Amino acid sequence: MKLNILCIGDVVGKAGRDILDQQLRKIIDAHSIDCVIVNAENAAAGSGITKKIYQKIIATGANIVTLGDHVYRKRDIISTLETADNIVKPANLSISASGRDYAIYTTAKGAVVAVVSLLGRVFMKPSDCPFAKIDSLLLKLKNEADIIIIDIHAEATSEKIAIGHHLDGKVSLVFGTHTHVQTADERILPKGTGFITDLGMTGPHNSVIGRNIENVVKSMRTQMPFPFEVATGDNKISGIIATIDSTTKKCDTINRIQVSDD
Ligand SMILES: [Fe+2]
Ligand SMILES: [Fe+2]
Structure with missing residues (x-):
């Protein structure tokens, strides 16, 4: 079974929520997203996120929320x-941290x-x-899910790429988040x-990266604190659409998307 998976990068403030509200259903329909x-x-x-905002994001068409x-x-x-x-917390936080180590969604086609x-x-x-944590989690997840997807939330490109290669052939998709700038290196790894x-x-x-330009520049120039309000203008959804075969567990295609306001 082929599954079309849409992954959307860090939603910032009301502007980010609004464009999801306006555009997400259209993307889901146009690309037959599962x-x-x-x-x-x-x-x-x-x-951060509140319960009310989580519920609104699910109502726009999201199936799984990562942080x-x-x-x-x-x-x-x-x-x-x-x-x-x-909805999941990062799995490699303290074992006492609140939340689940993995999120589960059963698609309309039945694949988990x-x-x-x-x-x-x-x-x-x-x-x-993160390497040791995912290795131990995968032993359990193999029996619970048809396809496994990882959000590696990290600053350094090298660390994200290393995680990708570590998990090549063990999961279907690895995507990075946190830096807020879409990279042009989408690909299918050797396995x-x-x-x-x-x-x-x-x-x-x-x-x-989502915050008011003037105050960020002022803060960096003066080394003094200024409030980093969420900016306005050039509102876009950024992410990828991947097609995954639930039988082979492999990724067939991966393509970047950016969708602007109407
Ligand atoms: Fe972020
Ligand atoms: Fe972050």
Whole structure:
């Protein structure tokens, strides 16, 4: 069975949520999408997510929500992380951190998709080894899902590419998030795993990775703090569409997308 998977990069603030609301159903219909995975770690005013925003993102057509280093920025999401099966915390945080290690979604065609989020460790806050964590999780997930997809939320391109190669042939798709800039390296790795270093950002591109240009520049020039409000203008959805064969578990195609406001 072939499955069309849409993966959408970090949704930033109301602008990001609004464009999802306007465009996501159209993309799902135009590309016969079977499963939508949305990274929403910046959905609430640029940092974190609330229960209400999670529910709205699911209502726009998302099936699975991943997060990242801002997972607990809004504490309101913790009860949802503990109860819902389609939203995940990064799996390699402390074993005492709230939330699931993987999200599950059963597509209309019957295939079960599992998604794991991992944090990188280069230029990031401390977390457990993402390689060791995914190796142990895969032993369990193989029996629970038809296809396995990984969101590697990391700063360094090298670390994301290393995770991609480590998981080549073991999962169907590895996509990077966190840096908010879409990379042009989407490809199928030698053993059949689809890969891209970063999906890019969903929100205002007339910005410094989603935030107001003036204050970010002022802050960097003066080394003094200024509020980093979510920017406006050039609102776009960024991501990829991958076709995965649930029998071979391999990725057949992977293509970048960017969709602007009407
Ligand atoms: Fe982000
Ligand atoms: Fe992040």
